[in-house]
Amino acid sequence: MNMSVGIDIVRVDRIENILDKKRNLFLSKIFTINEIKYIKEKNNSPQTIAGLFSAKESISKAIGTGIGKVSFKDIEISHDRFGKPIVTINEKVKSFGISKIDLAITHEKEYAVSFAEVEFNSNKNAVNIPEELKGLLTKRNPDSHKGDYGKVLIIGGSRGMTGSITLSSKASMRTGSGLVYTMVPEYLETIMSIKLTEEIVKIAKDNGKGYFIKEALEDILNNAKGKDALAIGPGMGTYKDNIYLLGEIIKNTNVPMVIDADELNALSKDIDMLKNKKNSIVITPHPGEMARLLDKSIKEIESNRIYYAKYISNKYDIVTVLKGNNTIVSYKDQVYINNSGNPGMAKAGSGDVLTGIITSLIGQGLEPFNAAKLAVYIHGLAGDFAKDKKGEYSMVASDIIENIGEAINFLLTNKKFSSKLN
Ligand SMILES: NC(=O)C1=CN([C@@H]2O[C@H](COP(=O)(O)OP(=O)(O)OC[C@H]3O[C@@H](n4cnc5c(N)ncnc54)[C@H](OP(=O)(O)O)[C@@H]3O)[C@@H](O)[C@H]2O)[C@@H](O)CC1
Ligand SMILES: Nc1ncnc2c1ncn2[C@@H]1O[C@H](COP(=O)(O)OP(=O)(O)O)[C@@H](O)[C@H]1O
Numbered sequence: 001m002n003m004s005v006g007i008d009i010v011r012v013d014r015i016e017n018i019l020d021k022k023r024n025l026f027l028s029k030i031f032t033i034n035e036i037k038y039i040k041e042k043n044n045s046p047q048t049i050a051g052l053f054s055a056k057e058s059i060s061k062a063i064g065t066g067i068g069k070v071s072f073k074d075i076e077i078s079h080d081r082f083g084k085p086i087v088t089i090n091e092k093v094k095s096f097g098i099s100k101i102d103l104a105i106t107h108e109k110e111y112a113v114s115f116a117e118v119e120f121n122s123n124k125n126a127v128n129i130p131e132e133l134k135g136l137l138t139k140r141n142p143d144s145h146k147g148d149y150g151k152v153l154i155i156g157g158s159r160g161m162t163g164s165i166t167l168s169s170k171a172s173m174r175t176g177s178g179l180v181y182t183m184v185p186e187y188l189e190t191i192m193s194i195k196l197t198e199e200i201v202k203i204a205k206d207n208g209k210g211y212f213i214k215e216a217l218e219d220i221l222n223n224a225k226g227k228d229a230l231a232i233g234p235g236m237g238t239y240k241d242n243i244y245l246l247g248e249i250i251k252n253t254n255v256p257m258v259i260d261a262d263e264l265n266a267l268s269k270d271i272d273m274l275k276n277k278k279n280s281i282v283i284t285p286h287p288g289e290m291a292r293l294l295d296k297s298i299k300e301i302e303s304n305r306i307y308y309a310k311y312i313s314n315k316y317d318i319v320t321v322l323k324g325n326n327t328i329v330s331y332k333d334q335v336y337i338n339n340s341g342n343p344g345m346a347k348a349g350s351g352d353v354l355t356g357i358i359t360s361l362i363g364q365g366l367e368p369f370n371a372a373k374l375a376v377y378i379h380g381l382a383g384d385f386a387k388d389k390k391g392e393y394s395m396v397a398s399d400i401i402e403n404i405g406e407a408i409n410f411l412l413t414n415k416k417f418s419s420k421l422n
C-alpha cells in the first residue's frame with residue numbers, strides 16, 4: 001500500500017484579518033455550501049474556519065500537489081456524529097489514484113493545526129471505474145439481432161466538413177448501435193457513400209448548395225420517424241436555416257436528441273425553442289459554445305463550470321455535457337465530473353466522436369443522463385487507451401474511435417485487450 005502524509009498550521013488571527021476584509025468572498029472561494037452551513041452552526045468561530053482551511057492545505061500536501069492542481073472546493077470536510085472529520089473528494093481528485101483519506105484537526109485560541117494521511121491505490125496507473133457507472137452496460141444477449149441495439153440518425157455535414165459527421169457516425173457504430181443512418185445535404189451523397197461503409201447514407205434536399213436548407217425539413221422529419229435517438233449539428237456550418245430547422249425538429253419529433261456543434265450555435269440565437277421539446281435533449285457544448293448559449297465570456301463559464309452546467313439543465317430540463325478537462329454532466333441537481341481523458345484529445349474531431357457515443361447509448365435504451373455520463377467516461381477512457389498506443393501529440397479523433405471497443409471491454413470485464421495475451 002502506498003501512503004503519504006501532510007501537515008499544516010494556520011494562525012487564527014490571519015484568518016480573522018481576511019474575514020474582516022472580505023468575509024463572503026473568502027468563504028465562497030474556499031468552502032462548499034455544506035461546509036459554510038457547518039461554520040454557521042459553529043457560530044462562525046474563526047478557529048473552526050482556520051481548522052477547515054488548514055485541513056484542505058494538509059490534504060493537498062498529502063496528495064502531493066498542494067493547492068493548485070487540486071482546488072479548495074474539490075475537497076469537502078464533514079463530520080460524523082462524534083465530530084470526527086470525514087473527507088469527501090470529487091472524481092477529479094480521485095483520479096490521482098486515491099483510495100482513502102484520514103484527517104485530524106485541532107486548535108487552540110491562536111492556532112489551528114491539521115494532519116492528513118492519504119492512501120493511494122497500489123497501482124497508480126490503475127483505471128478506477130466510477131461506482132455509479134458500473135453495471136450500466138451489460139453483455140449482449142447471444143440471441144439478439146441488430147434491431148435490438150437501436151436505430152440512430154446522425155444529421156450534419158456541409159461542403160468542406162464531411163469529417164465531423166463521419167466521426168460521429170463511426171463512433172455510434174463502434175459503441176454498439178445496430179443501425180446507423182447518416183443524413184447529409186444531397187450534394188455530399190457520393191463522398192459520404194465512399195467514406196462510410198457500415199453506416200447507411202440518407203440525403204436531404206439542398207438545391208445543390210452543399211448545406212442544409214429549410215426545404216430539408218421534410219426529409220429530416222421523415223427519416224427521424226421510428227429512430228431511437230438522433231444527433232444533429234456536427235459540421236453543419238453556420239447557415240441561417242439551421243435555426244429554423246432546429247426549432248421545427250424540436251417541435252415536431254419525439255425522438256430523444258443530442259444537439260452539438262453548429263446546432264448549438266443555432267440554439268444560442270433562440271434558446272427558448274427548447275421549451276417545445278417532446279422528449280429528452282442532451283446538449284454537448286465546449287466552453288466556447290456554452291459561452292455563446294448563455295451570452296457569457298468563456299472565462300466566466302470556465303470559472304463556474306458546475307454552476308452554469310446546472311443552471312442550463314435546470315432551466316430547460318435537459319442533460320448538459322460541458323466539455324473540457326473534467327467534463328461535467330448535469331441533469332436537474334445531479335452532477336457527474338468525469339475523470340478519464342487526456343490533453344491528447346484537445347484536437348479537431350474529438351467532440352464529434354463523443355456525440356456519436358452518447359447517441360448510440362441512448363439508442364440502445366439508456367436513460368439520457370446515464371447515457372451521457374457513461375459516454376463521457378468511455379470517450380475519455382478510449383482516449384487514454386489511444387494515448388497509450390500513439391501518444392498525446394500524435395493521437396487523433398479516429399484513434400479514439402478505434403479504442404472505444406477496448407474501453408467498453410474494460411467496463412465489462414475490468415481487463416485491457418492486451419492483458420488477454422499475458
Ligand atoms: N473534420 C471536420 O469536419 C471537423 C469539423 N468540425 C466542425 O467545425 C465546426 C466549428 O466547430 P468548432 O468547435 O471548431 O468551432 P467553434 O464553435 O467556433 O468553437 C471555437 C470557439 O470556441 C472556443 N473553444 C473551443 N473549445 C474550447 C475550450 N475547450 N475551452 C475554451 N474555449 C474553447 C474557441 O476559443 P479560442 O480558439 O479562441 O481559444 C473558439 O472561440 C462545427 O461544425 C464542427 O462540428 C469540428 O468538429 C472539427 C472537425
Ligand atoms: N485537455 C483535455 N483533457 C481531456 N479531454 C479533453 C481535453 N481537451 C478536449 N477534450 C475533449 O475533447 C472533446 C473536444 O470537443 P470539441 O471541442 O467539440 O471538438 P470538435 O468539435 O473538434 O470535435 C471534448 O469531449 C473534450 O472534453
Ligand SMILES: [Mg+2]
Binds near residue numbers: 261286351352
Ligand atoms: Mg465540437
